[in-house]
Amino acid sequence: MPELPEVETVLRTLEHQIKGNEIVHIEVRYAKMIDAIDAQEFTKLLVHQHFIDFSRVGKYLIFGMNDVNLVVHLRMEGKFYIYQKDEDPYSKHAHIIFMLDDGRKLVYHDVRKFGRMYVYDKDVILYEQKAFQHVGYDAFDSHVDANYLYQQAKRRKTTLKQFLLDQSVMAGVGNIYADEIAFRSKLHPETKIYHLTKKDFEMILENTRIILQGAIKAGGTTIRSYTSSLGVDGKFQLQLKVHMKKGEACPTCGNSIDKIVVGGRGTYVCRTCQKRK
DNA sequence: CGCATTCCCTGGGTGC
DNA sequence: TGCACCCAGGGAATGC
Known part of the structure; x- marks a missing residue:
């Protein structure tokens, strides 16, 4: 997707x-x-x-x-x-x-x-x-900073995963990258966002942009091999660490990756590396 | 207002 | 082989 x-x-x-x-x-x-x-x-x-x-x-x-x-x-x-x-x-x-x-x-x-x-x-x-109508700032928009995310998070009771997927807060993150961002941030996707500090959001936003930028770069390299008759669907070669890796070893600790459901979405998580705050 | 639920679609998977 | 059934999933609409 x-x-x-x-x-x-x-x-x-x-x-x-x-x-x-x-x-x-x-x-x-x-x-x-x-x-x-x-x-x-x-x-x-x-x-x-x-x-x-x-x-x-x-x-x-x-x-x-x-x-x-x-x-x-x-x-x-x-x-x-x-x-x-x-x-x-x-x-x-x-x-x-x-x-x-x-x-x-x-x-x-x-x-x-x-x-x-x-x-x-x-x-x-x-x-x-x-x-x-329901689309907020793009994830790379300068309006999106740690303070903005923190202010948005304060009045919500939702989880980190659902917050990352909420396009009205920050637009662009979908199910795959939400999992990758939570993993890189070492936070469980079910973490309640009102437990997170401004400093946490600084770290989460930095990871969000690293993940998205890395994927753009990977897509950019893939795309050179596209000929005009092939689909322009932005396939990317970014190495995913947890998404769709159920049962495989966590690249950090080696424990098995779990698949759970968060906010109705299939979610991949390393129980050992990703902590609920 | 936030949050949960339902719906849109169809291919792929499962079970019989 | 085929048929019935269920599911995924981004986002809008609806309900509370």
Whole structure:
């Protein structure tokens, strides 16, 4: 599932591939992918627009076009593929096909159909729109510091894992990296956040950025081997230490990694290294 | 307001 | 081999 680092990788790859290209035609094969407007309106707003700039807040991709911003959330399994002029872009899971001015197609694939696309006029303030209603500062935003996290944590009774996953506090961390961040911080994911000090949040934030930055770097190296016909899904090669490692040895102490459920999410933890505060 | 629960989807896994 | 069933999971909506 794409989290901040994968979204960043997808963005950079697409920037490299389609910056400056014009959308000449759109085929919407599954309209529920689009928020608030119908397929016809979506098409009307985007045809003849050019991909100008590429940015991101948390896990949301933002394509700046001439008159509108196209916002995309990949959720669980959303992927963009670029097909060459002579390639067949159709498949069971190809839901939206953007025909480009040079004959290539940008294709949105999504097996579970959880992804969402939003189109907003450039006249409106983007971050006040529905897509960003529950999205706080990006994890790399300078507004996010130890004091901010501490203040946010004070009034919540929730666990560290759920806090890290709460996009309204800090946007970008998903299930995989939340586990890795808790592990690197030597804190049990079920730690109640009101037990944590400002100093703890300093350490947690530092680890968050190290983990995310490391994954972006790993994605960046992977992406060089991508050819245009392969999926632009931001696969990364970062060595995960606990996530999906149930029963395997903890890289620090050698004890077996447990799988538990925290806030309804599958969670991997080393009982020995990660303490409840 | 916070927090828990339900829903959206489908492939993959399990059990018979 | 096939069928019924259950589950994962990000985030919005709903309920308390």
